[in-house]
Amino acid sequence: MSAGGEIVLQRDCDAILIPSGIFTVLKEGTKGFITQTLGGSFTLQLNNGEMARVAGSDADALGLPVPEEARLNTPGGPVTEEAVWSVLKTCYDPEIPVNIVDLGLIYQCQVEPIEGGVFVRVAMTLTAPGCGMSDILKADIETRLRAMSGVVKVQVDVVFEPHDRRSATSIGHPLIYSSMAESAEFP
Numbered sequence: 001m002s003a004g005g006e007i008v009l010q011r012d013c014d015a016i017l018i019p020s021g022i023f024t025v026l027k028e029g030t031k032g033f034i035t036q037t038l039g040g041s042f043t044l045q046l047n048n049g050e051m052a053r054v055a056g057s058d059a060d061a062l063g064l065p066v067p068e069e070a071r072l073n074t075p076g077g078p079v080t081e082e083a084v085w086s087v088l089k090t091c092y093d094p095e096i097p098v099n100i101v102d103l104g105l106i107y108q109c110q111v112e113p114i115e116g117g118v119f120v121r122v123a124m125t126l127t128a129p130g131c132g133m134s135d136i137l138k139a140d141i142e143t144r145l146r147a148m149s150g151v152v153k154v155q156v157d158v159v160f161e162p163h164d165r166r167s168a169t170s171i172g173h174p175l176i177y178s179s180m181a182e183s184a185e186f187p
Contacts, residue, residue, distance in 0.1 A: 004034045005033065006032070006033055007033065007044070007062050007063065009028050009029060009061050009062065010061055010062070011060070012061075013026055013061035013062075014054075014055070014058065015052040015053060015054050016053045016094075017050055018050075019131060019132050019133055021132030021133045021134065021136050022132070024052070031047045032044045032046035032047055032052075035051070036094075036097045037067060038069070038092040038097055038099075039069055039090055039092035040055075040056040040067050040090075041053055041054060041055055041056050043094045051095070079118040079120065079149075079150045081111050084111060084122075084145065085106075085109065087144050087145060087148060088145075091141055091144060093133075094133060095127075105127070105137075107123040107159060108123040109121065114152065114153060116152050118150050118153075119151075119152070119154075120148075120151055120153070120155075122145075122154075122156045122157070124141070126160075129160060138156045138158065142154045
């Protein structure tokens with residue numbers, strides 16, 4: 001993670017407002033601060049009080065090089081559950097500098113051979129049921145998993161079960177009251 005001093009956008013660029021998930025265009029000259037650079041994207045705190053996520057491919061608008069993580073480097077070799085979990089750890093919540101696996105947002109993943117390759121299915125939850133970033137996180141997961149050699153189909157299901165089981169996340173903090181429960185089922 002890297003956070004830095006003030007930035008001034010050097011050109012217009014696409015962004016996603018946090019936490020609403022609304023797409024917007026940040027105008028050249030917009031000022032703010034980078035609060036985190038994780039998973040190949042940037043989270044900005046803008047001087048108007050809004051937060052925005054900018055894709056790593058738009059790093060030049062911030063006067064920065066494209067982050068290595070934005071290049072979608074995926075593990076080679078066969079697609080296994082272990083490899084899928086590794087790729088999922090490259091997806092980050094834009095507000096919390098922790099990957100979605102360590103936050104406890106991923107309940108389950110399945111890897112199934114199908115004609116032409118592999119089908120990967122993921123069951124995940126959100127930090128809050130009304131999270132506006134739901135579609136953004138799902139798309140990030142789908143993009144990263146589809147970049148894995150051999151993956152021909154990806155399905156990401158957002159679930160809220162088991163909703164009442166409280167346990168610490170894999171980083172040892174009860175940030176999210178969910179678990180990587182073996183009892184979680186795909187809908």
